Amino acid sequence: METNTILVIGANGQLGTELTTELRAIYGSANVIASDIQAPRKAPLPNEPFEQLDVMNAEKLAKIVDQYNITEIYMLAAILSAKGEQNPIFAWDLNMQSLLNVLEVARQKKLSKIYWPSSIAVFGPNSPVDNTPQDCVMDPNTVYGISKLAGERWCAYYHEKYGVDVRSLRYPGLIGYKSLPGGGTTDYAVDIFHKALNGEDFECYLREDSYLPMMYMPDAIKATIDLMQAPADKISVRSSYNLGALSFTPKDIYEVIKKQHPDFKITYNVDYRQKIADTWPNSIDDSQAQKDWNWKPAYTLEDMVEDILEKLPEYEF
């Protein structure tokens, strides 16, 4: 196996926490440098290098790349959809400049690969809602979605113009239990498990019939690693790949949880996040990812609920 030295930016986040663990299992802890603007929740072990990094600081980023001879970067830092609407200019600045800093360092230092996540938020009110195709009308109306769509174009530009091997996935709502998400529209589908297991009622900010594409974290991690390990000539999409797994409504997930927690109650108190959800697809056509690098999700809604209800109570935050 080729030896990579990987830098994960945003390693304390919902995706970063799990991706860093998996990358360390594959490439060895010492070869995966975790970084985040915040110190980690638990003190890192000596063989689990951690650097405090604000990715807006291009100089410090370049210094870390040199210091560790970094060959690959996973750039996960972002302000998500709901939080972005509260401070649009800040969200735009952070989401764009962080990506540009990473693409620039990749170009200047000839890094071998970059990963950057996009999202179903790149679609908008005029995109087809069912089985949304890879290429279609894209008119996002959240600052997060606009920044992801612009970011996709920057990725394609750096690939075309400078040969940077940058790869990306349009994640659906990600659901994991190892860390709490922050500021997304799909986060209700994580919070609901914490309430059910604490014996509390759950107040949902989306309508009961709000159907959205979602994905269990182990599938998201597998997709990311598979994409990054695929030979470069298999990657035909240099903006970002559509990626599908499952779709459900708040009512659907509630009904599945309730089978194991019969007293669990849900109420609905819709807020501004509903408008965001209403512009996103119901389901995703990911046939290009299937064709190019054999993408196939493993988890159904029932599998995911069973796994989280079993493992979350044992998990130490």
Ligand code: AKB
């Ligand atoms: C969000 O809800 O903002 C994210 C996403 C779908 O990208 N989870």
